[in-house]
Amino acid sequence: MSSVKDWAAPTPISENRGGLIGKGVDRYEGRLKVTGSAPFAYEVEAPSPPAYGVLIASPIAKGTVTLADISEARVAPGVLLVWTPHNVPAQGERGAKINPRSQRGSNPALAERIEHFGQHVGFVVADTLENAKAAAALVRFDYAAEPADLIFEDNLDAADQPEGEEDVRVGDFEAAFAGAPVRLDETYVSPLQNHAQMEPCATTAWWDGDNVTVHTSIQMVKGGQHTLAETLMIPSTQVRLVTRYIGGGFGGKGQAYDDLTLAALAARELGQPVKVAYTRQQMFQATIHRPAVHMRVRLGAQADGRLDAFALEAVTHCRRETPFTEHAANFARSLYAAPNRLTGHRLVKLDIPAAGPMRAPGEASGMLSLECAMDELAEQLGLDPIELRLRNEPETDPETGKPFSTRQLVRCMTEGAQRFGWDRRHPKPGQVRDGRWLVGLGMAAAIRGNFLLPAKAGVRIDADGTITLRQGMTDIGTGTYTILAQITAETLGVPLAQVKVELGDSDFPPAPGSGGQFGAATAGSAAFAAGMNLRTALAELATGDPNSPLYGDDPELVTFGGGHIAVDNRAEPLDRLVARAAPDGIYVEGSITPAADARDYSQHTYGAHFAEVGVDPDTGEVRLRRMFGVFAAGRILNAKTAMSQITGGMIWGVGTALHEYNAVDPRYGSFIAQDLAGYHVPAHADIADLSAMFLDEVDDKANPMGIKGVGELGIAGAGAAIANAVYNACGARIRQYPLTPEKVLAALP
Amino acid sequence: MKAFTYERPGDVATALALVAEIPGARFLAGGTNLVDLMKLRIEQPTHLVDVSRLPLAEIEDTPEGGLRLGAMTTNSQVAADARVRARYPALAQAILSGASGQLRNKATTAGNLLQRTRCPYFYDTSKPCNKRAPGAGCAAIGGISSNTAIFGASDACIATHPSDMAVALTALDAKVETQSGAGEARVLALEGFHRLPGDTPHVETELRPAEMITAVVLPPPPPGGQIYRKARERASYAFAIGSVAVAGGRVALGAVAHKPWRAEAAELALEQGASPAEAMDAELRAARPDGHNDYKLKLMARLGAACLTTTGAGDGQ
Ligand SMILES: Cc1cc2nc3c(=O)[nH]c(=O)nc-3n(C[C@H](O)[C@H](O)[C@H](O)COP(=O)(O)OP(=O)(O)OC[C@H]3O[C@@H](n4cnc5c(N)ncnc54)[C@H](O)[C@@H]3O)c2cc1C
Numbered sequence A: 001m002s003s004v005k006d007w008a009a010p011t012p013i014s015e016n017r018g019g020l021i022g023k024g025v026d027r028y029e030g031r032l033k034v035t036g037s038a039p040f041a042y043e044v045e046a047p048s049p050p051a052y053g054v055l056i057a058s059p060i061a062k063g064t065v066t067l068a069d070i071s072e073a074r075v076a077p078g079v080l081l082v083w084t085p086h087n088v089p090a091q092g093e094r095g096a097k098i099n100p101r102s103q104r105g106s107n108p109a110l111a112e113r114i115e116h117f118g119q120h121v122g123f124v125v126a127d128t129l130e131n132a133k134a135a136a137a138l139v140r141f142d143y144a145a146e147p148a149d150l151i152f153e154d155n156l157d158a159a160d161q162p163e164g165e166e167d168v169r170v171g172d173f174e175a176a177f178a179g180a181p182v183r184l185d186e187t188y189v190s191p192l193q194n195h196a197q198m199e200p201c202a203t204t205a206w207w208d209g210d211n212v213t214v215h216t217s218i219q220m221v222k223g224g225q226h227t228l229a230e231t232l233m234i235p236s237t238q239v240r241l242v243t244r245y246i247g248g249g250f251g252g253k254g255q256a257y258d259d260l261t262l263a264a265l266a267a268r269e270l271g272q273p274v275k276v277a278y279t280r281q282q283m284f285q286a287t288i289h290r291p292a293v294h295m296r297v298r299l300g301a302q303a304d305g306r307l308d309a310f311a312l313e314a315v316t317h318c319r320r321e322t323p324f325t326e327h328a329a330n331f332a333r334s335l336y337a338a339p340n341r342l343t344g345h346r347l348v349k350l351d352i353p354a355a356g357p358m359r360a361p362g363e364a365s366g367m368l369s370l371e372c373a374m375d376e377l378a379e380q381l382g383l384d385p386i387e388l389r390l391r392n393e394p395e396t397d398p399e400t401g402k403p404f405s406t407r408q409l410v411r412c413m414t415e416g417a418q419r420f421g422w423d424r425r426h427p428k429p430g431q432v433r434d435g436r437w438l439v440g441l442g443m444a445a446a447i448r449g450n451f452l453l454p455a456k457a458g459v460r461i462d463a464d465g466t467i468t469l470r471q472g473m474t475d476i477g478t479g480t481y482t483i484l485a486q487i488t489a490e491t492l493g494v495p496l497a498q499v500k501v502e503l504g505d506s507d508f509p510p511a512p513g514s515g516g517q518f519g520a521a522t523a524g525s526a527a528f529a530a531g532m533n534l535r536t537a538l539a540e541l542a543t544g545d546p547n548s549p550l551y552g553d554d555p556e557l558v559t560f561g562g563g564h565i566a567v568d569n570r571a572e573p574l575d576r577l578v579a580r581a582a583p584d585g586i587y588v589e590g591s592i593t594p595a596a597d598a599r600d601y602s603q604h605t606y607g608a609h610f611a612e613v614g615v616d617p618d619t620g621e622v623r624l625r626r627m628f629g630v631f632a633a634g635r636i637l638n639a640k641t642a643m644s645q646i647t648g649g650m651i652w653g654v655g656t657a658l659h660e661y662n663a664v665d666p667r668y669g670s671f672i673a674q675d676l677a678g679y680h681v682p683a684h685a686d687i688a689d690l691s692a693m694f695l696d697e698v699d700d701k702a703n704p705m706g707i708k709g710v711g712e713l714g715i716a717g718a719g720a721a722i723a724n725a726v727y728n729a730c731g732a733r734i735r736q737y738p739l740t741p742e743k744v745l746a747a748l749p
Numbered sequence B: 001m002k003a004f005t006y007e008r009p010g011d012v013a014t015a016l017a018l019v020a021e022i023p024g025a026r027f028l029a030g031g032t033n034l035v036d037l038m039k040l041r042i043e044q045p046t047h048l049v050d051v052s053r054l055p056l057a058e059i060e061d062t063p064e065g066g067l068r069l070g071a072m073t074t075n076s077q078v079a080a081d082a083r084v085r086a087r088y089p090a091l092a093q094a095i096l097s098g099a100s101g102q103l104r105n106k107a108t109t110a111g112n113l114l115q116r117t118r119c120p121y122f123y124d125t126s127k128p129c130n131k132r133a134p135g136a137g138c139a140a141i142g143g144i145s146s147n148t149a150i151f152g153a154s155d156a157c158i159a160t161h162p163s164d165m166a167v168a169l170t171a172l173d174a175k176v177e178t179q180s181g182a183g184e185a186r187v188l189a190l191e192g193f194h195r196l197p198g199d200t201p202h203v204e205t206e207l208r209p210a211e212m213i214t215a216v217v218l219p220p221p222p223p224g225g226q227i228y229r230k231a232r233e234r235a236s237y238a239f240a241i242g243s244v245a246v247a248g249g250r251v252a253l254g255a256v257a258h259k260p261w262r263a264e265a266a267e268l269a270l271e272q273g274a275s276p277a278e279a280m281d282a283e284l285r286a287a288r289p290d291g292h293n294d295y296k297l298k299l300m301a302r303l304g305a306a307c308l309t310t311t312g313a314g315d316g317q
């Protein structure tokens, strides 16, 4: 295992001679996607004509299936198979090999016990999708329903400490808070959200003897492969899982769902390929969601604004059988200085669909509380909100005392304030009008952890000079294909067009997948390591080949650039070398593991959001007028894809503040919004003028390339900046997100 | 979706005859509502008679100085028409505030009037709904939907009509022209076209089975200002949570009832010299919020008063 010192040495990436690192090159697969020629899992052509599966959902939240009558459906036109809890094939227990935090999908599929509304109780396969749907309507079920706990707010008293977790305390919070001259004690509520990916969960499966191939929409290749193997009770080597293109994941496709299980089981049963996709409604009811969080923030400050006491206590919910904690307080452990600290989580177990990770789990919800509380405290103290944050800027991690690897939060705030025109903010709310609109400005800080996980990658060079990178990584629409091509091309000193990237296949060297904004750093570092190993192999090949102009040179002195391998002025093109000396090509692998001492540093990405909103005093409608963010997230690999990620995150933050939520019906346990007409994410008209910039940064404690994640940072804090701007515009402080017209209107005088 | 057959007759008479003769047959216009509902099995026609390409897509001047909008004019076409924009700005504003550009390109004048409610329990077929299955009960009552009616709701149904266009047309005193099987033609005032739910919420309009809308006729624009304003949960592509149309002295409210709501009490108050705020108060006195939709009182009071102030309705009386 390496140490972070090794990572600081110059590399082809830091030298960036080809200029590919950071360049805003277009998406590798962009053309395929916009022309509709990128096959998503459901569209993958099967080796023989497929059958089509349709899922049937439970209308009750808790209880048992007592009767499943398939007699009519079984004989309906085109029907090949009808499964219910009473005849579905046996499935293996899951859990041995998989991460219990994020990989545990419902298992077994079509269980007799109902644990939430929308759980699948029936499955019909027919020759056409239409026949399958028609037959699905003919299956009759009876249920023995049981009382269920459905509403979070009604069950707050039942909140418990999550298993294996303890509150984190530093100093004596209670005493310090009691003695603080200025105090704030408020509760903020973040909304339950659904991932609402464009592409639903979908699988195309077929068998070849004892081996199954599945094309499915999943963020984690290995996790999905092992899960399916366990379910089918076969070795993982008999499962090939492929996921080339994913139409949005956001954490919601970290695990396998019933489409994967049942497509594979049915394809085995029928000896024919089977396709299964979730409906839009099933995407809401039968996957995971971001749970709502009640967050109590207590701040105790000196009159000059320095915090003595800080507490964030988060209560959230999960499905009874699937423990998951939305760690909404974790981010705050590294954000502001305060000698006396308390952070912790409590969990309410409900009989609704499973809670799980969604883009920036923890931060996305958590920062909605503290970043408003800081705004409220600043007003109490008569300080500018940025000044309050500056006065509480820690020198080392405030909880652990570890040094920061890099921390440019202050610069993000000051630079952002200047570019945004923060000085135009009127400190008193409700003072600025533009026509009928009340106008206000708000800001918030952003922080999101940075992670590196173990990963591998394989790279080969062929006789024609083509370099192919292969990795069991996924691209969930974020640009992974593209940045891996850039890293590989830069490492080997070849033009981008000479590099091919192949992802999303369990036959490829494993990478953990997309999530937790660790994808680029993890997959990229492994690709870089593989590229470096290929350089070594090529250098040895050239210097050992009597026909090479480099013959006899020291392999250590070999350089790569412009598609050539060279020592001093002796050079030859890579394709000529490989064609002559290794006509079958060369394949090497590389891997990355976190450095032994990487965790000696407090490692995060940072940012600051600035927002201007208008509030319509007639209707309570809030409209974003302008938003700007400044971020520090390590070395940027691709200016374009990074910008898309960061502004996409900010837009999600706008949606979280203003539009996006779901609610559970207290009688049925179903979500009230079940389609995209009712579940509102921002439309184009909601995002008028929104932009961002990155500060220059290299974090050499993060990984050998000095990069960090950008996928989740943009959402962290964004919603709080909007809520603060709403307060500044109209004086309505709403602590329950989203700030819908209904709530704003109620708060307006 | 349930299996169905489809055909596209070339003339109105054939279309009328087909729908009259074939049990379960329905007219298909832009399909933006009907097809969605078919996919969810909420609507289950046996046969679709596509009327979208019948010669009913003209916008013509009437001898009275109004406009006749053919039933198959698209929402985009009407909103972009220079005459509509100049003389009926409230209608253009209402249409443009609805749905999205793509949908408005397909959606038709007739289809828009006949679009069905967006009550979430109507869409969730696992729930009882008197509109879907008469007599089954109403899951929205006691539920958590807050975009429900404050006027004219019944014990059977508390849903609202979702159309923006119909609210403007009500304020503009439009008429609906129809034809049915034997060629019988009728003219219905839009104001009485949609029904309150009563105990038959599945019967939504005065249209008879197999009767076709052929046109919507606008009278000459009334003297005075016009406006349509819509409150919604995002800047575009969301249904109204409350809307107001004013055309001269006529006022209609949207998203408050099972039909576009003509605000006669407000109109009367204005005539009698009330201020905009007083006029809205007069109207909202009859409102019956249900605990989940109380915000609509404040919303409609303010939005209505703002619209009336902008158009100057009631001024100088
Ligand atoms: C996501 C989404 C958002 C939307 N947002 C809005 C919004 O904000 N505001 C708004 O007002 N609307 C909105 N709409 C609704 C849209 O306006 C309607 O779907 C559209 O107007 C229906 O017109 P159509 O021609 O497609 O009707 P169709 O779907 O073809 O038909 C609707 C009904 O009318 C009947 N019909 C059609 N033509 C005739 C005729 N000539 N005679 C008799 N019966 C006929 C059909 O049988 C059917 O019952 C939205 C729709 C969607 C899908």
Ligand code: SF4
Pocket: B117, B119, B120, B121, B122, B128, B129, B130, B131, B132, B137, B138, B139, B140, B141, B156, B157, B158, B159, B201
């Ligand atoms: S309000 Fe009307 S549409 Fe909604 S569930 Fe009740 S009966 Fe059905």
